[in-house]
Amino acid sequence: MPSLIDFIGNTPLIELTNISPNPRVKLMAKLEGNNPAGSVKDRAAYSMIKGALDRGELKPGIKLIEATSGNTGIALAMIARLFNVEIELVMPANATRERVLTMEAYGAKVILTPAEGSMEAAIDYVHAREAEGGYLVLNQFANPDNYLAHYRTTGPEIWNETQGTITHFVSSMGTTGTIMGVSRYLKEQNEAVQIVGVQPVDGSNIPGIRRWPEAYLPKIFEKERVDKVIDVSATDAVNMTRRLAREEGVFAGMSSGGAVLAATRLMETLDEGVVVCIICDRGDRYLSSDLFG
Numbered sequence: 066m067p068s069l070i071d072f073i074g075n076t077p078l079i080e081l082t083n084i085s086p087n088p089r090v091k092l093m094a095k096l097e098g099n100n101p102a103g104s105v106k107d108r109a110a111y112s113m114i115k116g117a118l119d120r121g122e123l124k125p126g127i128k129l130i131e132a133t134s135g136n137t138g139i140a141l142a143m144i145a146r147l148f149n150v151e152i153e154l155v156m157p158a159n160a161t162r163e164r165v166l167t168m169e170a171y172g173a174k175v176i177l178t179p180a181e182g183s184m185e186a187a188i189d190y191v192h193a194r195e196a197e198g199g200y201l202v203l204n205q206f207a208n209p210d211n212y213l214a215h216y217r218t219t220g221p222e223i224w225n226e227t228q229g230t231i232t233h234f235v236s237s238m239g240t241t242g243t244i245m246g247v248s249r250y251l252k253e254q255n256e257a258v259q260i261v262g263v264q265p266v267d268g269s270n271i272p273g274i275r276r277w278p279e280a281y282l283p284k285i286f287e288k289e290r291v292d293k294v295i296d297v298s299a300t301d302a303v304n305m306t307r308r309l310a311r312e313e314g315v316f317a318g319m320s321s322g323g324a325v326l327a328a329t330r331l332m333e334t335l336d337e338g339v340v341v342c343i344i345c346d347r348g349d350r351y352l353s354s355d356l357f358g
Contacts, residue, residue, distance in 0.1 A: 069147060073100055073107045074218045078226040083312040086218045087332040091339045095223065098347035102143040109242050110140035112214035113203045114148060123201055128153060128202045132187035136346050142171035147254060155187045162353045185281055187354040203233040205240045205278035215246025223247065223341055224254050230286055232338035235328040237263045237274040237320040241286040243343060262291045263327040269299040273320030273345055291310060295327040302326055303356060316348035319356055
């Protein structure tokens with residue numbers, strides 16, 4: 066009989082037609098909210114926990130602890146429960162209440178760090194607890210199992226679903242695991258495929274997307290694997306997220322709106338092509354915020 070793990074990945078790839086600015090270019094969206102815990106992070110969470118177990122790093126009596134902005138934490142909480150592993154998740158205090166409650170529903174302990182410290186404060190807290198002993202930090206920002214999940218699954222799925230016709234891949238950049246893994250795979254199939262990253266403009270806050278200070282740049286990130294980076298503002302990302310729901314029936318979070326916005330801007334510069342973007346999660350994770358207000 067299949068388990069919940071068997072339903073991670075193989076998410077739908079659909080065409081977005083109503084918001085497309087260029088009829089000569091196809092705009093495709095991969096609906097990662099269809100994963101069991103509701104986001105693209107299910108893939109990396111399973112890969113990281115399974116990898117730690119297989120290598121013997123995660124042993125009885127050892128707790129997992131991880132800094133997260135939300136989706137990775139929810140996915141880790143689900144996978145940890147399936148493997149009967151204790152987990153503590155650390156996130157900034159301005160995270161939406163839905164995310165905290167979802168993690169707790171899976172049995173995780175949630176620690177909130179000061180909102181003004183952003184993800185950097187959460188990361189520092191985790192490393193301080195790790196130093197005390199008894200904890201294992203998966204460290205999604207430096208763990209190869211993060212991007213390997215997408216090299217093994219997301220990339221091949223996109224290549225097969227587009228029958229090898231993809232010309233551009235667009236992804237918001239947080240831990241950068243998705244874009245690093247997919248870039249590796251797609252470039253192996255066709256070096257001409259363009260990889261486009263999305264980050265917030267200076268001073269903008271978009272949950273799930275980061276403009277990292279140099280000292281905190283994820284160690285798994287390799288700049289040369291991204292051909293182009295498009296900056297988006299929080300206001301524009303919110304507007305596109307609302308358009309996605311109202312014009313395409315795609316109910317997603319703000320980072321997905323940012324990715325689609327970047328994809329449409331890219332399309333305006335193209336004569337033809339197939340552009341695929343990642344819809345990271347579902348919009349119900351943001352209902353207590355003003356995203357859809």
